[in-house]
Amino acid sequence: MLTVPSSPSSGRKRPTIRDVAREAGVSYATVSRVLNGHDWVSPEAVKAVRDAIARTGYATNPHARSLATGRSGSVAFLLTEPQHLLFEDPNFSVLLRAVATVLSSRQLMLILMIASTPEERTQTMAYLAGGHVDGVLLVSPHSGDPLLGQLVQANVPVVACGRVLGYEESISSVAADDLAGARSAVEHLLGVGCRRIATITGPLDTSGGVYRLNGYRDALLAHGLPVEPGLVAHGDWSRASGADAMRTLLERSPGLDAVFAASDIMAAATLPILREAGRTVPDDVRVVGFDDSGLAETTDPPLTTVSQPMQRISEEMVRLLIDVIGGRTPLSITVPTSLVVRSSSPV
Amino acid sequence: MLTVPSSPSSGRKRPTIRDVAREAGVSYATVSRVLNGHDWVSPEAVKAVRDAIARTGYATNPHARSLATGRSGSVAFLLTEPQHLLFEDPNFSVLLRAVATVLSSRQLMLILMIASTPEERTQTMAYLAGGHVDGVLLVSPHSGDPLLGQLVQANVPVVACGRVLGYEESISSVAADDLAGARSAVEHLLGVGCRRIATITGPLDTSGGVYRLNGYRDALLAHGLPVEPGLVAHGDWSRASGADAMRTLLERSPGLDAVFAASDIMAAATLPILREAGRTVPDDVRVVGFDDSGLAETTDPPLTTVSQPMQRISEEMVRLLIDVIGGRTPLSITVPTSLVVRSSSPV
DNA sequence: CTGAAAGCGCTTACAG
DNA sequence: CTGAAAGCGCTTACAG
Numbered sequence: 207m208l209t210v211p212s213s214p215s216s217g218r219k220r221p222t223i224r225d226v227a228r229e230a231g232v233s234y235a236t237v238s239r240v241l242n243g244h245d246w247v248s249p250e251a252v253k254a255v256r257d258a259i260a261r262t263g264y265a266t267n268p269h270a271r272s273l274a275t276g277r278s279g280s281v282a283f284l285l286t287e288p289q290h291l292l293f294e295d296p297n298f299s300v301l302l303r304a305v306a307t308v309l310s311s312r313q314l315m316l317i318l319m320i321a322s323t324p325e326e327r328t329q330t331m332a333y334l335a336g337g338h339v340d341g342v343l344l345v346s347p348h349s350g351d352p353l354l355g356q357l358v359q360a361n362v363p364v365v366a367c368g369r370v371l372g373y374e375e376s377i378s379s380v381a382a383d384d385l386a387g388a389r390s391a392v393e394h395l396l397g398v399g400c401r402r403i404a405t406i407t408g409p410l411d412t413s414g415g416v417y418r419l420n421g422y423r424d425a426l427l428a429h430g431l432p433v434e435p436g437l438v439a440h441g442d443w444s445r446a447s448g449a450d451a452m453r454t455l456l457e458r459s460p461g462l463d464a465v466f467a468a469s470d471i472m473a474a475a476t477l478p479i480l481r482e483a484g485r486t487v488p489d490d491v492r493v494v495g496f497d498d499s500g501l502a503e504t505t506d507p508p509l510t511t512v513s514q515p516m517q518r519i520s521e522e523m524v525r526l527l528i529d530v531i532g533g534r535t536p537l538s539i540t541v542p543t544s545l546v547v548r549s550s551s552p553v
Numbered sequence: 554m555l556t557v558p559s560s561p562s563s564g565r566k567r568p569t570i571r572d573v574a575r576e577a578g579v580s581y582a583t584v585s586r587v588l589n590g591h592d593w594v595s596p597e598a599v600k601a602v603r604d605a606i607a608r609t610g611y612a613t614n615p616h617a618r619s620l621a622t623g624r625s626g627s628v629a630f631l632l633t634e635p636q637h638l639l640f641e642d643p644n645f646s647v648l649l650r651a652v653a654t655v656l657s658s659r660q661l662m663l664i665l666m667i668a669s670t671p672e673e674r675t676q677t678m679a680y681l682a683g684g685h686v687d688g689v690l691l692v693s694p695h696s697g698d699p700l701l702g703q704l705v706q707a708n709v710p711v712v713a714c715g716r717v718l719g720y721e722e723s724i725s726s727v728a729a730d731d732l733a734g735a736r737s738a739v740e741h742l743l744g745v746g747c748r749r750i751a752t753i754t755g756p757l758d759t760s761g762g763v764y765r766l767n768g769y770r771d772a773l774l775a776h777g778l779p780v781e782p783g784l785v786a787h788g789d790w791s792r793a794s795g796a797d798a799m800r801t802l803l804e805r806s807p808g809l810d811a812v813f814a815a816s817d818i819m820a821a822a823t824l825p826i827l828r829e830a831g832r833t834v835p836d837d838v839r840v841v842g843f844d845d846s847g848l849a850e851t852t853d854p855p856l857t858t859v860s861q862p863m864q865r866i867s868e869e870m871v872r873l874l875i876d877v878i879g880g881r882t883p884l885s886i887t888v889p890t891s892l893v894v895r896s897s898s899p900v
Numbered sequence: 901c902t903g904a905a906a907g908c909g910c911t912t913a914c915a916g
Numbered sequence: 917c918t919g920a921a922a923g924c925g926c927t928t929a930c931a932g
Contacts, residue, residue, distance in 0.1 A: 220684060222925055233903050238927060248901055265683030269625065270925035272616035273908045283665070294847065299646050306667045310676065318630070318663045320653045329657065336612030337567060445851065478853055500641065504792065506825055506853070569909055580919050585911060595917055617909035620924045 388421025448472025735768025795819030
């Protein structure tokens with residue numbers, strides 16, 4: 207069913223393991239051995255083979271290898287967010303970039319799969335369940351997503367970025383410490399004297415949405431402050447939702463003196479709204495975001511935010527996925543966050 | 554050399570073409586025929602096979618197929634920009650997203666490869682020259698890049714996004730009409746009365762950098778205006794370079810009344826600099842960008858910019874790549890742009 | 901330490 | 917229209 211015609215442009219036949227063997231004067235099994243390095247091979251044979259490889263310009267055929275080993279040598283990076291978020295949120299590109307580097311250092315290919323539309327989801331699931339990749343890295347899953355159950359049922363090795371609500375036991379994950387991160391943000395606001403602190407949450411079917419809200423609550427309660435419903439508005443990570451939430455909050459609680467948004471995008475979206483409403487940031491209203499995604503530095507004023515160590519998260523995701531592929535039981539990893547103070551809420 | 558252990562988690566053996574054949578009561582060659590649809594198969598056989606596929610849950614093994622056909626069924630999306638740009642520029646994610654969708658509709662896998670560091674480049678080149686993908690989509694190539702020559706020499710099917718300076722004949726490309734787009738931007742500025750129009754160029758080893766500068770010149774000359782060196786500053790697409798260029802321009806030509814930046818990112822970067830310099834946009838200085846990348850709507854004020862039809866560009870890139878893989882000669886495709894007017898330079 | 905050989909799961913002429 | 921068979925390029929026990 208491939209749409210690609212056969213390829214005359216690939217030119218003359220590439221050298222195979224047999225060509226190398228002939229050139230090196232050994233059997234092709236020996237060539238395979240030095241290629242894979244598992245078994246013992248005599249130093250002379252190794253050298254002969256290496257030279258022959260260099261002379262012939264041999265490169266191993268990954269399809270043949272995969273067929274023989276049953277492993278694909280590739281990992282899917284699966285995005286399930288609606289497409290507008292993929293455009294907006296720098297977090298995705300940062301994660302993608304970091305993961306690509308880590309995978310490449312482990313000789314694994316990164317296959318990008320986007321499953322927004324129903325058709326894409328069906329196709330994607332068939333591909334993944336077909337065992338065509340060794341494992342999948344799942345980005346920002348929502349707990350109601352049927353893909354999750356299918357993945358678990360099909361026994362596909364998965365590691366999610368962010369804990370997966372409802373699948374904590376069955377799907378491995380690595381996440382920033384959302385709870386502690388959010389708490390530190392709100393404690394920072396309390397520490398500089400804010401008392402009417404609003405929050406814009408993420409979607410509550412994601413662990414980021416839930417845990418960051420919990421962190422907000424914890425911090426307030428720990429300081430003996432009530433959690434007022436009028437100070438809590440919900441977003442879906444998008445810029446538009448952040449702007450809407452800010453408008454709602456200003457309407458319901460004009461006296462607010464700070465807002466903690468569960469993402470930098472949503473935090474950035476509050477800025478023009480606050481300005482239009484005649485509030486100065488940070489003098490009238492302080493703003494704190496979450497992610498430190500690169501966006502935070504470029505807003506006016508730059509955002510105080512909770513930094514997630516994306517590099518570390520990426521490394522752990524790949525390492526964990528390799529473990530899971532190897533048959534180890536699911537695990538949740540939490541990495542610490544740190545508060546980055548900028549002018550939207552200075553100390 | 555794969556770092557992934559063998560995979561117990563993949564569970565029981567998947568059904569193969571032979572299981573389907575047995576179930577359907579035909580030879581497995583027939584199963585393959587209905588799977589591929591090239592040859593004639595009797596309707597009864599087709600039905601028997603389809604049913605058997607459904608019952609067994611068969612999914613074809615892409616590695617076996619690739620080994621037999623010599624085609625990989627996958628395409629590389631190759632990024633060679635330094636990593637900071639990948640974070641900043643929404644253009645990349647937009648293109649990636651669009652290309653992923655088009656490829657998926659053609660049953661082709663998208664393999665993401667990032668070649669920033671020297672090691673990554675060596676590895677990448679080996680992989681591509683090894684014929685492990687059917688073709689490569691090249692993003693934002695710079696003309697001095699040795700990878701270009703290697704790709705051409707290795708006879709790898711390539712389609713670039715943006716014309717590749719120095720390789721116009723040998724590397725296919727699809728690009729927005731940079732020249733006409735830039736001209737329309739500057740004509741817009743001239744049309745609203747600007748006379749001291751500065752420009753911030755892209756890097757001059759990219760066609761986007763060169764052609765957009767040419768468009769700027771063309772428009773000025775056509776209106777009988779000189780091209781003043783003091784009004785031209787160079788950037789490298791990055792935000793930081795845009796800010797630097799703006800500072801330089803203000804210093805050299807304090808009397809400027811407009812700036813045309815060759816990308817939205819660089820245009821966005823001028824805004825805070827202009828504000829710090831006490832200039833109001835658009836009253837004192839008008840700003841026009843290029844890309845309409847999503848960023849343009851979110852700046853303050855929103856940017857007037859030249860819109861590139863990324864969806865269309867993506868479709869053409871994939872279609873063209875399939876042609877090139879099929880052995881057709883290189884081709885350059887140019888798609889028209891359109892001016893989007895927003896408050897940074899209203900009519 | 902190293903060959904010979906089977907096998908991974910498919911496609912595709914070659915005969916019928 | 918459909919089988920039987922060779923072959924794609926590797927890996928990996930199995931003998932030695």
